[in-house]
Amino acid sequence: MAEISVELTKTPKKKPQDEHHLPFGDIFTDHMFLMDYDEGQGWHDARIVPYGPLPIDPAAMVLHYAQEVFEGLKAYKTQDGRILLFRPEENFKRMNVSNERLCIPPIDPAFMIEALNKLILVEKDWVPSLEGTSLYIRPFIIATDPHLGVRPSHHYYFIVILCPVGAYYPEGLNPVKIYVETNYVRTVKGGMGFAKTGGNYAASLKAQDEAHEQEYTQVLWLDGVERKYVEEVGTMNVFFQINGTVVTPALQGSILSGITRKSTIEMLRYWGVPVEERRITIDEIAQVADEGHLDEAFGTGTAAVISPIGELKWGEKHMVINSGEIGPLSHRLYDTLTGIQWGKHPDPLHWTHEVK
Amino acid sequence: MAEISVELTKTPKKKPQDEHHLPFGDIFTDHMFLMDYDEGQGWHDARIVPYGPLPIDPAAMVLHYAQEVFEGLKAYKTQDGRILLFRPEENFKRMNVSNERLCIPPIDPAFMIEALNKLILVEKDWVPSLEGTSLYIRPFIIATDPHLGVRPSHHYYFIVILCPVGAYYPEGLNPVKIYVETNYVRTVKGGMGFAKTGGNYAASLKAQDEAHEQEYTQVLWLDGVERKYVEEVGTMNVFFQINGTVVTPALQGSILSGITRKSTIEMLRYWGVPVEERRITIDEIAQVADEGHLDEAFGTGTAAVISPIGELKWGEKHMVINSGEIGPLSHRLYDTLTGIQWGKHPDPLHWTHEVK
Known part of the structure; x- marks a missing residue:
């Protein structure tokens, strides 16, 4: 060495x-x-x-x-x-x-x-x-x-x-408003979406700018081919709790393999919460929201750890999730992951590494 | 100012x-x-x-x-x-x-x-x-x-x-061998393909590397959605002469609007050669090649100006174009455009700008 x-x-x-x-x-x-x-x-x-x-x-x-x-x-x-x-x-x-x-x-x-x-x-x-x-x-x-x-x-x-x-949420964990991007595409299968490389972020700037103009925090990216499968939210991975089961888009070449995403899945499995990695259409999300089965939604990433989504706008449709409040699962995940990171909670899956 | x-x-x-x-x-x-x-x-x-x-x-x-x-x-x-x-x-x-x-x-x-x-x-x-x-x-x-x-x-x-x-072709204008890329994607509609920005070139490196390993000069990019429409060749725009008519992919958001591309189209029109900007599938190219109607193919770009394509490989299919020789139209375009650029030919469309 x-x-x-x-x-x-x-x-x-x-x-x-x-x-x-x-x-x-x-x-x-x-x-x-x-x-x-x-x-x-x-x-x-x-x-x-x-x-x-x-x-x-x-x-x-x-x-x-x-x-x-x-x-x-x-x-x-x-x-x-x-x-x-x-x-x-x-x-x-x-x-x-x-x-x-x-x-x-x-x-x-x-x-x-x-x-x-x-x-x-x-x-x-x-x-x-x-x-x-x-x-x-x-x-x-x-x-x-x-x-x-x-x-x-x-x-x-x-x-x-x-x-x-500083704390990513100096005023506490507030749910964000997200709109579904139907014009711009972040990346596509065969491209570089699974890699953490500048071009993917450069491609996202314009959509982010337009979201801010409309007073949304970020965009929800759809796939570049059929424009219907959910991919990521801003620069985070995305999770939905539907009727008790947590679902997140499967990694298929255009989605970043987030470490908070992986940790979220592993922690949910450790808790015995059902979790699925699969393709999810935006139509499915709209349908379960209409039926009252969209319990929670949140983004995961290093900066924010867990970022609850309070509202999703898709064209003219507004989906308010958990009355715009932080759901119990988002809260538990946030507390657990940050608790492990700051050494306040036990670390049952041996994720932390002490610098010495 | x-x-x-x-x-x-x-x-x-x-x-x-x-x-x-x-x-x-x-x-x-x-x-x-x-x-x-x-x-x-x-x-x-x-x-x-x-x-x-x-x-x-x-x-x-x-x-x-x-x-x-x-x-x-x-x-x-x-x-x-x-x-x-x-x-x-x-x-x-x-x-x-x-x-x-x-x-x-x-x-x-x-x-x-x-x-x-x-x-x-x-x-x-x-x-x-x-x-x-x-x-x-x-x-x-x-x-x-x-x-x-x-x-x-x-x-x-x-x-x-x-x-x-130096001269892009120090040993003269030799047709290049190109293979049709079916794995990697350069960009997609809604992305940044029409912009001249680093990320598009970063995305292309891996395919270029694999082409070189197989002793091809460059790849022919297909669209990222249906994977069948021809987009660009390496870092150049691409043209085909089919039965006398010149066709090139229409600009639809994922293709760079090349200035040599534009000049080629304008010069062809000035000459009275029929030219079409439209969608072209790789199947159509293979079919006209089989039928003996693919007269010529070439890339256009600032570095090489006109780069004749002598062979296209698509999966197991090899299409040899104009017996691997430079065609008369590629040659005439190369001579005319470079003649105008170096001030050796008249400049009927007023393209040059003298530095003084």
């Missing part, structure tokens, strides 16, 4: 004083992890260095052809001062799935967990303590060959940056 | 000596054009500065969410020493179409043509003279907010870099 060199900053930043008002994704810590890839040499020169701008050639392929992948996870501080990660091995395994689709060389997940541990220990005073706060971790890979033809790059940077973030 | 400041390099690079062996996309000139966008301020600080690395924050949105668009065109040196551009207004108009889809603020095409003129005059000694060589021009916009949430950026760079390039 390669050495990881450490160069500490000589000009540490002032840490945020008010953990009640931490923004999401705007404050970065003093250091970052960096590693190079060169064809013939593999990944090399793993290092922890002061956070700062990267000198990037204007012809770097990432700026033109979006050959880039990323991950997102969090470090949580427990009440007794330990720092926990939540299933980090899943992130680095998924990163290799994204790498394969984007023609980026694979990374070693075990080495990356070691590197991440080391980076977080250097930055341990940046992990906020207030309830609901955490240290957001963003590993990403970018193609840096200065070359203007379309082909996989021969050089890459692997970078990890860290970002103390 | 804003001023464009100029800061000349103090360390000019050595220009390539051997124009017979210019690579494509690896050599960059001494200067680049740069302009900032800030919310509330608009595009500002247009400037020509020495070419060099950009200091980019590792959290810059382009590196994570691929909010980026680009264009590609060329400057050509005529035998009497003038420098011509080919329909540059079309590139900047199309850039605004891409911008709109990617939630990037629009640019002023007239100003950009002025800026491009100025940049090329600064770099006029970098425009190569040898037959078939040119100065490739890459305007692009990248989102640079250091922010890890998914939303349109509030700051952008507009950059133009220049790259002397």
